[in-house]
Amino acid sequence: MLSLLSLLPVFMSSYVAAGNSNANAASYSPARAPSAITVGSSTIADARSSFSNYGAVVDVFAPGSNVISAWIGSNTATNSISGTSMATPHVAGLAAYLISKEGNVSPAALETKIKNLSTKNALTGIPSGTANNLIRLT
DSSP, rough: OOHHHHHHHHHOOEEEEEESSSBBGGGSTTTOOOTEEEEEEEEETTTBBBBBBBBBTTOOOEEOEEEEEEEESSTTTTEOOOOOHHHHHHHHHHHHHHHHHHHHHHHHHHHHHHHHSSTTTTTOOOOOOSOOOOOEOO
């Protein structure tokens, strides 16, 4: 009998933060998970965020520096925060949008679509061996 967890990579995409150590993401979990779409952080100036992890396991980059987000304290509180955990929801949102427009596809096909839609070589400060893919919606 197959376990539910063994079926997740077949039916559901995973989006994970690359990490905020300015190091090779392959050294961190869950960033190194082969079935996950691993997301690094970029700045408004189209540079890799100084804290963002990098490396061959990073699939795409998304805005993750100085992102205005909901915050604690009141129903209207906001805060400007940074991290690959702020970049990752951009990719999950893009995936949800693509699924709503084009229908559900396999996680591998969705990852390919997101990478194909990305702007190539738009970011500065990308270390060698790291894909320079900035997500975008056309």
